[in-house]
Structure formats: C-alpha cells, structure tokens
Amino acid sequence: MDMRQLTTFQKAATLLSFSRAAAELNYAQSSVTGQIKGLENALGIALFERLSGRRIQLTPAGRRLLPYAERLLSLADEARNATAGPREPSGRLLVGTMESIATYRMAPVLEFFHHRWPRLELVLRPGSGAEIVDGVRRGTLDLALLIDAETLHSGLDTTVFGPEALVAVVSPDHELAGRPTVTADRLATVPILAPESGRGYRRLLERELQGRTAPLLESGTVESTKRWTAAGLGVGLLPEVAVADDLAAGVLTPLPWRPPAAVYAQLVRRRNSPAGPETRMFIEKVSEILSGEPSRNIGKERLAA
CATH class of the missing domain: 1.10.10.10 (Winged helix-like DNA-binding domain superfamily/Winged helix DNA-binding domain)
Known part of the structure; x- marks a missing residue:
C-alpha cells in the first residue's frame, strides 16, 4: 500500500x-x-x-x-x-459559489491568486446553495461558498465568515417606497420577487411570508431580481452587497423591514478530506475578504463538543 x-x-x-x-x-x-x-x-x-x-x-x-x-x-x-518547506500553490481548485458571492465578493480573491500564485487555477462553478453543497459531498467540487441560514451540513465542515445582511428593496415609485414601517403582513399582500429555489434566503422568505395572498414570482438570478424590482414588478429580497450600487444610484429603495432570522456567508468542504496549501490559503484569503476577522469551523466545533 x-x-x-x-x-x-x-x-x-x-x-x-x-x-x-x-x-x-x-x-x-x-x-x-x-x-x-x-x-x-x-x-x-x-x-x-x-x-x-x-x-x-x-x-x-x-x-x-x-x-x-x-x-x-x-x-x-x-x-x-x-x-x-511550503511549495508554490499549483493545480486546480474547483469552487462552487452562489451568484451574489461570485459577482460581488470574489474579484479581490481572484486578483490576489492570479498575481501571487499564477500556477494555481481557480475555477468558479455557480449554482444554488443546495446544488453546490451536493457537489462538495459528491466530490465534483473541492469547496463551496454560500449564503444560508443553516450552518451545519451533514458530512461537511463549515467555516462561517459572519452574518450576511439582507435587504428588501423596491423601485422608487412602488407603493411601499418611503413608508416609515413595513410589516411582514403588509409584505404578504404585494408581489415578491424571489430567487430560484435552493437559495437559503429564498427558504427564509417562504417561511416568513406563509399564507400570503399575493404571488411569489421566481426571478431566477440576482440580476434579474434587481431588474424586475427596478421595473416595479414587486419587492426583492437580496444580499445588501448585491444592491449597494443600485441603492446609491437611486435605482432601488430599501424598505424598513429585515427578515427575523440571520443568514451567514460560509465555506463548506468534505469532512476529513486532505486540505493542501491551496485549500488553506484560499480559506484564509476568503475569510479576510468576507469578514476581515478569524473564521469559525463549525464542523470541527461540533465534533469537539
């Protein structure tokens, strides 16, 4: 052997x-x-x-x-x-990632590895949280970056970077724009633009707005949700980082409502799988970008408890 x-x-x-x-x-x-x-x-x-x-x-x-x-x-x-001594990172790292993280958070990470470690190829594979977690379990992905309320995933170690702010947004001329308060009961009466199934904050939204009387419109992606919201089709619930520029430009307006439960930016990898220098360096850099502070390994904390 x-x-x-x-x-x-x-x-x-x-x-x-x-x-x-x-x-x-x-x-x-x-x-x-x-x-x-x-x-x-x-x-x-x-x-x-x-x-x-x-x-x-x-x-x-x-x-x-x-x-x-x-x-x-x-x-x-x-x-x-x-x-x-440590060798220069090389090879290929397959990372599953949700659209909002890939689009709005990963550029500094990719730039760092491209200039510092050019022999390491980072490949991002977009998908919903459920898809990329399953990809890590099956071994088709080395790691996954996602936003979810759940931080314990069977058979995986989870590194939590911190809570990810979600914001409900509307077009400036929407009927709820400018209101001092908006309740969940009121939100249940207007169309909601929801990302595709399998995203953590989509499930949060469905739980919070059970018994709604207005339609839940599946908009598919973060970008389509933003465009449909700006066109006045309904209320969008999205990560704050994804709408920061739109809010600053006045294209979208925030509502004074936040979901009652938190969601977390996190990284998952197969439990007990070998963590080479490429993986360790990637986790350190992503932690620095997403939280600016040391991360927590939920899987190992649970095993030690």
Whole structure:
C-alpha cells in the first residue's frame, strides 16, 4: 500500500468513477484500475463493487478505508511542507459559489491568486446553495461558498465568515417606497420577487411570508431580481452587497423591514478530506475578504463538543 494508490483510491471513492478519477489525476484509466487492484490485493479485500454500465460503489471495507486514506494523505502533505518547506500553490481548485458571492465578493480573491500564485487555477462553478453543497459531498467540487441560514451540513465542515445582511428593496415609485414601517403582513399582500429555489434566503422568505395572498414570482438570478424590482414588478429580497450600487444610484429603495432570522456567508468542504496549501490559503484569503476577522469551523466545533 503506497501513497499513490491511496491518492487514486480517494479520488475514485469520492467521484465513484474510475474514468473521472483518471481524468482528474491525468492518468490512463488502466493505471487507475491497476492501482485500485494493487491496493485491494495488498489489503486482501475488495474496496469497490463493479456495477453494470461501468458504475462503481464502495464496499463496506471501502467505506471504512476512506476516512483513513484522507487522513494519511493530509498527514503526508503536512510532512512534505514541514521537511521541504511550503511549495508554490499549483493545480486546480474547483469552487462552487452562489451568484451574489461570485459577482460581488470574489474579484479581490481572484486578483490576489492570479498575481501571487499564477500556477494555481481557480475555477468558479455557480449554482444554488443546495446544488453546490451536493457537489462538495459528491466530490465534483473541492469547496463551496454560500449564503444560508443553516450552518451545519451533514458530512461537511463549515467555516462561517459572519452574518450576511439582507435587504428588501423596491423601485422608487412602488407603493411601499418611503413608508416609515413595513410589516411582514403588509409584505404578504404585494408581489415578491424571489430567487430560484435552493437559495437559503429564498427558504427564509417562504417561511416568513406563509399564507400570503399575493404571488411569489421566481426571478431566477440576482440580476434579474434587481431588474424586475427596478421595473416595479414587486419587492426583492437580496444580499445588501448585491444592491449597494443600485441603492446609491437611486435605482432601488430599501424598505424598513429585515427578515427575523440571520443568514451567514460560509465555506463548506468534505469532512476529513486532505486540505493542501491551496485549500488553506484560499480559506484564509476568503475569510479576510468576507469578514476581515478569524473564521469559525463549525464542523470541527461540533465534533469537539
């Protein structure tokens, strides 16, 4: 059993595909299957069940081995850094991110890594919170950045950067514009422009405005929500960072109403997965940009409790 075999096993176990593991590791598929077979022979037990249509799944032994493999790979990376000194970050980091974070928060992060560590390729994959969290669980994403009220995600470690302010906005000529107070009951009587399902603040909105009499219009994206709101089609609920320029320009007007529950900017990654220097550096830089203060690792806090 060697580190190369463990690396290949961890990748195949995460992706549940020998061909995708080969593509990500830049190996021939025959090399992947050969390494897996060698590891199985060394351990004397099957780690994968081969299904029809080239599909695979972990056997009970494979599921037991995976967390040990991830810990060994992480320790090996730490040992290399301790003995040879930190290497320049390189390779590819796949980051799932919600639209509001990608559009309004990530430019300084991308600029930093582009100039400081040009050998590291950051790839942003947009999606709803539910989609990108699922991508991290399945191993198609290394990390995910999202805004959600929930900070505990099964099988994942969560780094919380802090609360993310949400604001209800309308066009300047909307019937609610300029009112000194707006209640949830009043909001329930006017059309609400909601982002697509799967976003944390969409679920918040649905819980708060249950029993509404006016329609909930699904606007899809942050930008379409802003445009529809400016056109007078309804009330938009969006992260404050996404509408700051529109508020300053007078295109949109804030309402004196805030959702009763907080949502949090956060980063999630698979629990016990190896955290190389690229991942650690990315988390540090994103924490600096999003909060300006040390972040909290919810998954590890819960495990220690």
